[in-house]
Amino acid sequence: MSRRVDRRAVFFLFSAALSLVLLPLCPPDLRYVGWTLAVAFLVLAVASWADFRSRHRRHP
């Protein structure tokens, strides 16, 4: 049975959310690390989802 959800994309989304959740705890001069990580994981999640979709697309 084929999976409907790309678990890797979900994992990357969770990592992006974690990076954002930790921002208030991070000292102001290093907050750019959290923002960069969040954006990077978001991009990876979208790329992973696109890859998953192209692999699981039904061919006529």
Added chain:
Amino acid sequence: METVALYAVVGMALVFDFVNGFHDAANSIATVVATRVLKPWQAVLWASFWNFVAFLVLPLTVANEIAKIVDPTVVSPGLIFAGLVGAIFWNVLTAYLGLPSSSSHALIGGIVGAGIAKAGVSVIDGDELRKTATFIFYSPLIGLALGFTLIITVMWIVHRFRARRRVNRTFRGLQLVSAAAFSLGHGANDAQKTMGIIAALLIGAGRLSPDALNDPDGIPLWVVLSCQTAIALGTMLGGWRIVRTMGTKLTRLQPMGGVCAESAAAATLFFATRQGIPVSTTHTITGSIVGIGSSERLSAVRWNVARRVVWAWVLTIPGAALVSAATYKIVAAL
């Protein structure tokens, strides 16, 4: 008597540094030995050498930051002793329970706990502690993102090469560079934690000016050399222990994945060291390896192990702090 106590605690801190190198040796040499790029004795010497020379390449910012985590003017041999006991106890307990904990975070938790037990919360540098706590999570996440991006990029570049053997040979050679870079990062970030503890001890004893912590070269050379020597010796001896079990514990390791994991972890350690952030080398390489594993499929990652690692991350600082606070109260009562 005070001088004897001071140098006894310095010796204890160096033993902690040695054990850190001993414990983390596997991270530096596992891939080069498993893929037979180097013979075991060569791998051990290679990693130890790069561990030792780290102070020549990377600034001592982590040492300066660690020394400030507890107000150095209240630091005493009893406080550092209690902190080290807390860290060692926590490491032994987690090793017994099979939880992969970080020696670095145990050390920070230990010193913070003893500091609070001695003089209250006001002597703790809150910004420094917050920075350390945040990067417990950020450092493996950076390793993960870099590791994943690197392996995907490398696979995309090499997939068009038909000469598989040549590609493999190239990555076997590159492993020497990535293992050296990782050992350099490990030698810098981990040895500097002990340097910071010793510097704080010397400031507390009036043997070093507090202004030394604002100077990149302020920490005495004997402290720098003894800490780098201790971690390099630990790696050398720990490496032998790992090599003995290598044949049974490690299975197929691909040179390409090894290079990407080590490079991603090394880049994370260089960044953290430059920013003066104490991070766990084990957690960083774990994040990178998860990144490499998830490039294939998520089930390639052993999630039960990852879950245990996360629990160890969360519990290490408070656990070590509690033990060292109790130890300090006992030491102070004697």
